[in-house]
Amino acid sequence: MQDFRVRIVDVEPNPPLFMQGPISDEFVPGNLCDSMKCQQVVQGVTSVFHFAAKMGGMGTIHEANDFIIYSENHMMTINLLTASMKAGVRCFYYASSACVYPNSLQCDSGKNTSLREQDVWAGCTAPHPQGLYGLEKLNTEMILMQQKQKLDVRIARFHNIYGPGGAWNNGREKAPAAFLRKAYCLSRNKNETAKFEIWGDGSQRRSFLWIGDAVEAILHLFHSQIDEPINIGSAECITIQNLAEMALEVAGVDKDVVQFVYEKDKPIGVASRSSNNELVTSSLQWEPKVSIFDGMKKTGEWVKNQLQHTLKSHDSFRQSSLLVAYRESHLVDLNDAVTFGVLLPITSRGLDNQSSCLDHLENFALSFGETTWRDTQHLGGERFQAKFYLAMDEDDTFLLSPYKGEKENKPATVLKAKGLDNIKTIICSPGNICSIWRECAKAAWNDGCDYIGLMGDDVFLHDEGWMRQIHEEFKRLANVKDGDPFLYQLYRRWGCSTMLPCSLTNSVGGSNDSRYEKQHATEWSFETLDGAVEQASQWLDSEHCHAEKILTLDIIVPCYRVDLPILQKILELRSADTCSTMFIIIIDNPSSPKAFELETRYGHRVDVRIRRNTANIGASGSRNKGMNESAADWVLFLDDDVVPHPDLLVEAEKVIRKHPVSAGFIGNTVFPSAESIFTTAIRLSGITFFWDIATKIEEDVPWGVTANLIVRRNIRDGVTFNLSYPKTGGGEDVEFCLLKRKFALEHGRKSFIGAPAVIVTHPWWDNGMRSYRRCYMWSYGDGALIKRFPKNTYRDYSLNGAELLGMTAMVSIIAAIFQPLGSVIGTSTKVSLSIVIANVLHDCYRHLWRDAKRNDNLNTTLKGTIWYILAVIESAFIRMASEMGRLHGMLARREFPVIGTRFDWFTGRWGDGPKNEERRNSVQRLLIAAVVFCMIERID
Known part of the structure; x- marks a missing residue:
């Protein structure tokens, strides 16, 4: 079989199918309603498989969405076909639909309706497909048939493809996934009334094709010479009622204890439809292999896993709410748009020429239309609209009175004349501008506007695309993602946690031994804290409060030397306002005479936490203790003898935000110039090779030294520093990184990334004095890696x-x-x-x-x-x-x-x-x- 390089284009920048890793050689996010994007993505392409469409189950392709579906799907096809022909594409493979068949043939739910390819033209009248979705598919088929002399055409009429990887909970899902979701929700709520929702009376008949069989048919057709439309579906027909009962069986729910609720006012589509496969069987020697029951079992396992994955990130209350919500299907309104509420107070008071305010308003309307035309008119992707809140004084008779022959007030007439017709007029008592703005803002809030902009009749907008730019910026701000410390850490994510330099002392307890055994809540800084952060984020979103989420990064320094000048340089590091940092110093030398001075100098700082071990437990144990102290999303390990670059924390934030799903980042640890025989020999021996490995390997760095290492902390991976290695180090950093990397890759995240701009300078040990003991002891420890990691x-x-x-x-x-x-x-x-x-x-x-x-x-x-x-x-x-x-x-x-x-x-x-x-x-x-x-x- 010929090898192909596959390029996938999707309007979704992070398709769910890519969560487990790439499925193509290249992925390009983009909107195919944009002709320039289509021209870009077909360059160097020999075959185009056009599977993109605005579609879904009956929750999506209903009458209210007809015109949006038709316009966007047709625009995508015309753009892609035009670009393909210009680029010299040899084969254009089009995903058509069983919805092209006439409604008149599919009205009897009492029998199976097997549709042949030629049935599209049955009857003497013009074709009458299912909705504008089906009509667009049929029109595209005819356009492609016109082009058969110019390029190879393949047209597959798909009949209800289902299986893992599709929509299952967003309103775009087909019946198999929807029923399986509902069934598994019922299986988790056995104490509640077992109601099972079905749209229609359940008598509708359909056939469903397993995704694996569909892919096989797609390839058979691609390699064939057939350039006429051909069915790709299953002839095995089943009623919607039986499909629902099958889903219950797959989920282990007894159908006899279930009360079926029939929603007869919801869209149900045609009464009966299945695929006649005589042509595809005879011409391609293909027929489906997976029965509907076997396919439902396979899909059920996937839906079950998706449901479990979704639920586990929420607390029990939210889980219960989701389980109730998931037992119903919902209509998708494609007309929903991101709405900007534009507040427009206007007055004619105090003007020499009262009509001048209307002239200004007309200029505003012109600029508004010119700068938002693309945002409000473009197809595909997110949609934008504006609603105008005209506020006028109740005694402003000039503005409130209409023009001759008009019914509305003058400002509304001016706006509508320029195409701005979504207007609400608010009559206010004469007052100051702030009170008027409040009235307008309250109205916009009650109307569900996503954004509120304060403007005026004398405003002139200059920059095209400001709507989408504002929306993207707010999305960026929203995603840059024991009782009292828990609340502190929760609000820390939005920069809303602070401490005042006011002190008190516990005469018993506190940081000293208490009169009781302290019982700490365990591991609240993982799912519990993350769940609370998510709940707070959702609440902020529901309240339309787009608060910026701050990155949290703690710096952990295991400290035996307690070298105050060095520690001072570390504690003087400053991050950007978008990053919250805390320094955790673990003193591993209980008898150090400098520990008291360190605590005196910095113990009052709210961003410095100093802990003293009761005994020397080594660097690994101290780092583990530091991780237990931290509740940040990320931690940065620094040695207590490194001199950090002044912008270290700023650069650390940059690289974290650039690669948020990485296991961690390997910093760049440099040494001073080697000016003696011994320090030069150290470099030549190779034992410092990995200290600046970030400058040598960009991605998937195997491991890095803990002198300058960033790792994600808020994932419960069970990885800590192994205490069996020597206290002074040797191998523990390698094992730590390898285990972190393994867990990250197994859970769909990325490995370690090199961070060459995150720089620290490590001095020569003992000022470069000759000593082989350090090298000897490092190797004494790292030799254990051979047995622990035989691969x-x-x-x-x-x-x-x-x-x-x-x-x-x-x-x-x-x-x-x-x-x-x-x-x-x-x-x-x-x-x-x-x-x-x-x-x-x-x-x-x-x-x-x-x-x-x-x-x-x-x-x-x-x-x-x-x-x-x-x-x-x-x-x-x-x-x-x-x-x-x-x-x-x-x-x-x-x-x-x-x-x-x-x-x-x-x-x-x-x-x-x-x-x-x-x-x-x-x-x-x-x-x-x-x-x-x-x-x-x-x-x-």
Whole structure:
């Protein structure tokens, strides 16, 4: 089968089908009623599958929506067909509908009506499809038939496609999804009266086609040569009553305890319809495979999961309300529009020429029409309209009296003459302008206006599109998403939480030991807090109060050194007004003499929370404690010895808002210039490679160091820092990030994103004084990753230097039992010396010759000097010390089988390149060691 690159275009910027990951090679959000968008999306395309339509079940395609449906669907098709022919598209595949068939053939619900393709033209009169939706589909079929000589045409008349992934709760759903939703709601409310709503009397007959069968038929037709309309549907007919009972059976609800409620005043469509499949079976050798019952069971599982997912984000009260609401279907009114209430107080008082106010009003009306024409007239997407509230004094007889021959007041006549006809006149007692505005605003509020604008007759609007721009800005503001701390954190999301610098002291309890055992509410900062935030958001929306939701970010600093100058720089960080931050300092050195000074200096600040551990629990334990203290959506981990860039919090907010569904962000941790042999050797050894990994990998960064790491906190993923690693660190950051990444990807979110603009500077440890212990202990801990994450490991082709030295020592001990001690010591010394020399020579070869270009941008002042060569030599010893620590950790943990196994620090992100290079290096070092040993033996 030929491979295709698939580009999907949808007016919905975040289609629900994409929640589990992309289903196409490319996705373009856009409105096909826009001809320019159509021209853009068909570039380079060979085949167009036009499935887009304003449609749904009978809750949508009813008479009240006819003209909107016709105009938008026809505009989409004309735009897309025109653009396709201009771009040289070879095949145009059109999704037509069974609604093209005449109503006159589908009036008898007492029998199955099997519709053949030629039945469209049955009778002697003009076709009479089902509503303007069906008429538009039929008209498009005829337009496409006119173009058959210019491009390949495929026309599929679909009959009620259903299955997972479709609408199920927004009024656009078809009968199968609607009935399954109602049935599963009944299954969760067994104590209530089991009423089941059906539109009509239930005798209507339909056939329904499983989505998997439909896709198979679509592809059969696409690869065929058939250019006439053809049915794609099921011949298996079922009454709506039987379909409802089937849905109850799928949901495990006994139909005998259900009271069916028949809503006979709701739209029901035709009485009987099913697909005659003789043509499609004979020409395409296709027929449906999935029965209606099997398809309902599959769809039922999906609807059940969607219902559970929706309910779990709400509290029990809201869940009960939703379950009641979901047991009914609703009509969708496509005429609903975002309404701007325009307040227009106007007066002729105090004017030399009373009619001048009407001249101003006419200019206003002209500018209003010119700047809102596209917003109020465009098809597809959100719709906008305006309602004008004319306010006049009750004694302004000039304005209140109509023009000759007119019935309404003069201002209303002026507005209507310019096409602004949705007007309400408010007669006010003479007063100040503010009281008049209040009367107008109250009227607009009562009429359900979405936005209220204060204008005047002398206003002239200049900018086209201001309606949609205002709406988009309000949407942006709305989405930038123990008792007293709970309320504080709740209102913190809207910047409505604050504290005053007023203090009191508990003589018993407080921050000290209480006279009772403190019982804290547990985990309220997850679903409970998020649910409350959602409830508050919904209430604000229902009250038309578009309050800006603030991003919350807490900075967690595990602190052992209590270096006040460094901590001062961290605590001086400031965020933008759209971000609420709190600093959580965990002092992990209970006996630190500087802890008191830190608390004295900053303990009064309401955005600083200082906690002191009763014992040294290590960096991991302190970070976990910091996360428990936090109730923010995001947390930023900083080490207590880093110097942050002044705009760190501003840049952190930017990257979070840009990628809100990411597991977290890897900051950029830089080191000062290496000005000594040891610090240059540290860089060359590779142990600081991942500290600035954000500058090397943009997306799906494997992991990052906790010196500068942002993670989402308000998701209950159960991921904390593993306390089995050394207190000073080594591997815990890798495990933490890998587990966070795994959970995020499993739940439809994104992995870690590089944040190169979120910068901190990490000083050289101990001011650059030589010490191998830190490298040794890091590796002692991170060696545990090999056993814990076997999928991210690989076998080396040779033992590394530490393992060879360890094996040499073990063999020497055994040999000493059978051989003279002097001989054994001499041989083992030669072997050990050969291994060390080989590692040094190989690193010199790598850094000075083979991979020299990799170090072109190495930030060191020793380049081009003899000291640089010495740094290269020392880097080999640092690397070997690291390998020694890792081997020691494995032996201490009795992880003997993993010796010789390496951890892929890139977790496959860079393919097999790093693994193969490491294997090659190991083999080369072993060969060099063998050569060196032979040379020593020969000299000896």
